[in-house]
Amino acid sequence: MNWHLAQVNIATAKYSYDDPRFAGFVDNLDRINALADDALGFVWRYVAEDETAAGTDVFKDESMLFNMSVWESRDALMDYVYKSDHVHILRKRAEWFAQQQGPVLVLWWQPADELPIVSEAKRRLELLAQHGPTQDAITFRRFFEGPRARASFHE
Secondary structure (H helix, E strand, C coil): CCEEEEEEEEEEECCCCCCHHHHHHHCCHHHHHHHHHHCCCEEEECCCCCCCCECHHHHCCCCEEEEEEEECCHHHHHHHHHHCCHHHHHHCHHHHEECCCCCCEEEEEEECCCCCCHHHHHHHHHHHHHHCCECCEECCCCCCCCCCCCHHHHC
């Protein structure tokens, strides 16, 4: 079986989308998403019904941003996150997003012929919060190479 790396990250915005203090993020969102879409190793990304990063359809909270994507490998995701223009947005996150309790990023191995679903992403965040990094809820700092059978996670 072939595997891809799924990721989800969440953030709580300090400002509403139309607040000028949030413009540095909002005005770059389409460009940064297009950069991901065109990145080597990119497979797929979740697009909300209103095509914003708002997690309203996920968390029922306009201030919560939700990003979920799938990549061919850890290296492909790392290159996008830290070696593309995305890193400039990442460096300014404290200007736009509130400090959060609990994990804001989780990774997991996803069968290449399946796309992750929102409920699974939320469960992975919960798993990471409850147990720390495991083969079912990975972080960049504590990364598990190669997939593990998912049967135990779904039981």
